[in-house]
Amino acid sequence: MLEKGELINLSNNKEYAVVSSIIYQGANYVYLLDTDTYKDFKFCKYEEEKVKLVKDEELVKVLIAKFNTDLKENLASIVKDSE
Amino acid sequence: MNQIWNESDIVIVNGEEYLNDSASERLYQVYQDKLNPRGRQLYKLSWAEKVCVAVPRVYEPAKKEPEPQPLEPKAQKQEVRENNEVFNLENAKKVLEDFDKAYSANPRLDLGHYLLTHIFKILDVRPIYTIDIIEFGEYICSQPKYKDKDISWSPVSLILPQFESQVEKIIEKKGLEVTFRLLLKSPANVYDMVNYLLEKGMSAAEIANVLSKFLSEKDEEFQSKVEDFLKDDIETKEIYDKLKNNKKKPNPSNGMSAVEKFIIDAYNQEAANPQMSAEQWLFSLLDLIYVSFNLKAEEVKDLIVKNVVGKEPLNIDILTLSRFVIEKDRQIKYCEQDVDVLIDDLIERINEKSPLDVSVEGLELVHYNVTLEKWEEFNSKLAARIYTDLNSSSVVDPVKYKKLYYLIIASSKISDTTLIGKLEEKFGLFKNELVAMAKEALERTRQEDPFEYRGGEEKQPLEALPKEFEDDEYSDDDEFEIVHRRKPMTKEGKKKILYASIAGVGIISTLFLTFVQGYNPVTVVAECVKTFGALLKNNATLAQLGVKLGQLSVYFASVIVSFKSFFKFADTFDESKVNNKIDKKEKRRKAEPIEEDDEEVDEATDDDYSFIDEDDIFDDLDEEDIKRVVKR
Numbered sequence: 001m002l003e004k005g006e007l008i009n010l011s012n013n014k015e016y017a018v019v020s021s022i023i024y025q026g027a028n029y030v031y032l033l034d035t036d037t038y039k040d041f042k043f044c045k046y047e048e049e050k051v052k053l054v055k056d057e058e059l060v061k062v063l064i065a066k067f068n069t070d071l072k073e074n075l076a077s078i079v080k081d082s083e
Numbered sequence: 084m085n086q087i088w089n090e091s092d093i094v095i096v097n098g099e100e101y102l103n104d105s106a107s108e109r110l111y112q113v114y115q116d117k118l119n120p121r122g123r124q125l126y127k128l129s130w131a132e133k134v135c136v137a138v139p140r141v142y143e144p145a146k147k148e149p150e151p152q153p154l155e156p157k158a159q160k161q162e163v164r165e166n167n168e169v170f171n172l173e174n175a176k177k178v179l180e181d182f183d184k185a186y187s188a189n190p191r192l193d194l195g196h197y198l199l200t201h202i203f204k205i206l207d208v209r210p211i212y213t214i215d216i217i218e219f220g221e222y223i224c225s226q227p228k229y230k231d232k233d234i235s236w237s238p239v240s241l242i243l244p245q246f247e248s249q250v251e252k253i254i255e256k257k258g259l260e261v262t263f264r265l266l267l268k269s270p271a272n273v274y275d276m277v278n279y280l281l282e283k284g285m286s287a288a289e290i291a292n293v294l295s296k297f298l299s300e301k302d303e304e305f306q307s308k309v310e311d312f313l314k315d316d317i318e319t320k321e322i323y324d325k326l327k328n329n330k331k332k333p334n335p336s337n338g339m340s341a342v343e344k345f346i347i348d349a350y351n352q353e354a355a356n357p358q359m360s361a362e363q364w365l366f367s368l369l370d371l372i373y374v375s376f377n378l379k380a381e382e383v384k385d386l387i388v389k390n391v392v393g394k395e396p397l398n399i400d401i402l403t404l405s406r407f408v409i410e411k412d413r414q415i416k417y418c419e420q421d422v423d424v425l426i427d428d429l430i431e432r433i434n435e436k437s438p439l440d441v442s443v444e445g446l447e448l449v450h451y452n453v454t455l456e457k458w459e460e461f462n463s464k465l466a467a468r469i470y471t472d473l474n475s476s477s478v479v480d481p482v483k484y485k486k487l488y489y490l491i492i493a494s495s496k497i498s499d500t501t502l503i504g505k506l507e508e509k510f511g512l513f514k515n516e517l518v519a520m521a522k523e524a525l526e527r528t529r530q531e532d533p534f535e536y537r538g539g540e541e542k543q544p545l546e547a548l549p550k551e552f553e554d555d556e557y558s559d560d561d562e563f564e565i566v567h568r569r570k571p572m573t574k575e576g577k578k579k580i581l582y583a584s585i586a587g588v589g590i591i592s593t594l595f596l597t598f599v600q601g602y603n604p605v606t607v608v609a610e611c612v613k614t615f616g617a618l619l620k621n622n623a624t625l626a627q628l629g630v631k632l633g634q635l636s637v638y639f640a641s642v643i644v645s646f647k648s649f650f651k652f653a654d655t656f657d658e659s660k661v662n663n664k665i666d667k668k669e670k671r672r673k674a675e676p677i678e679e680d681d682e683e684v685d686e687a688t689d690d691d692y693s694f695i696d697e698d699d700i701f702d703d704l705d706e707e708d709i710k711r712v713v714k715r
Contacts, residue, residue: 010563017583038586068595
């Protein structure tokens, strides 16, 4: 499982931060954001040291909602950590 | 409460016998000694009295001869009760106190049933009191402790069956407006009510005035009922037209014109029992006059000056009057104005000092002074004009974009406007509006500090706008191998995680609000900037993030632009869907030339942004830039 707060380098030669990581229906889904521009985001399924882009539109909506909740709940601690 | 009576059952109310007539849904009091179709004298009772009967009893012949009854016993009895036992809120509250005690002993007690039984039994309420009962009902509903209780009794329902016979009394006692309100709380039909009141000889002007008041009510129920009445069907429209066209011309030959009499009557009525401030009354009077009479503003002003200005107790002064007449006149002109002229006027206003306030005010002015149909037309034409202007701009005109941007923002501040909806529906992802918005934000930043911005070199707004994601950023590869993974241990690594987390919150919130919940992206960006501005304020560590992210509105606008790319990305989920979309797009292109325009704008924008180096956007900004954003 990929954990929130990890830095990963992918085969596209970019570095991403694991912004959020959740278990949904038994699978590990991650929300990645590049650490260069902070704009290239990806919603992926993690499996066997690979990340696979989520293709199902409905699933993407579900994931957005879940990542949003997860990050909102943790925003306060992120800010606190930075102080 | 749901007691069923059989035909010819005799029921007992307050120790007296009544005959039930289920065919007419009435109870009849029985007087054995008088002849009638059933061999008895029947006294008609109201439905309200019927429902208070707790237990029906099958008639058994009386064992003793009944006492001879007077010819009009009920009327006499009622007169006595009216004198001695008047229903009012205070004694009704005592009934409530009794109920509280009884309820604590028996929580299954029904409040509605209890009140009906006791109030009617004790106070012998007749229709004359129904309005007091309504006040009482409203009092009950306003008490939090009764809110959870099952109040099966609706006070308004009590008056409905007898409303027709009471309407004049209620109008007389409470006025037309209250009467309307009572009706609108019930399932009663506004159409029937207006017709009925017209038949009763009520003033069309007064009815129209009450209706127009309801249109501006905060109570949505009232508002929608009247609006439905005004727009629903042809018959209704005819009545409304009748109201509008029933304008009484002044007749100077009578010595005093109709409008003068109208003003004096209205003044005396209000002076005797003032319900409003002098200003409110004056505005209401002007409404009435404009609905009822064909007069010019100056004529109205002269008549009011002649008849009521300076008189006690309202003491209307001439300056207030002039102000109101001018305002009213402007409103009337708005109503009669062509939609295109209104739009020109609005755009003209936006060139004034506070464009946002002016455009909000301008839109509100139009909104509240034109008919629904005209407002629809206004919205539609405004949307079309914004779109045309945006698409026809080959050369960037910051003033023009500023105008349009404020229009969009202003229209989103009016809750029921359909403008934003129309734009979304027509033009998709709001890209053009966002372009305008981002330009505007940068333009404003530069205007605040034009010489320091980017080392004092003035740039065109277009240059500062972020380019869209390159296509290869969302490559066709859908699987990536993790080459290296680690928990950051260095300060630099931790900072990367922190920045990504903060930026990630912004992006996911934006996506959640737009993609999942369907909010307007323009509003979402504005809110994100506000939230992040507050977050970064007074936090030195996070301010560094602001430096990295650059100007926040630009950053979030770029997220929205990338959001479009995300859709493209999402479209590739399903090959068949893609093909299908391509087919549809081809068809649309053929059918709708507007799609080609859209495409041209896309291309133009891409070209314009293609030379921008993102590093310019982020690296050249310093803390001052962030402060500017935070300040906003």
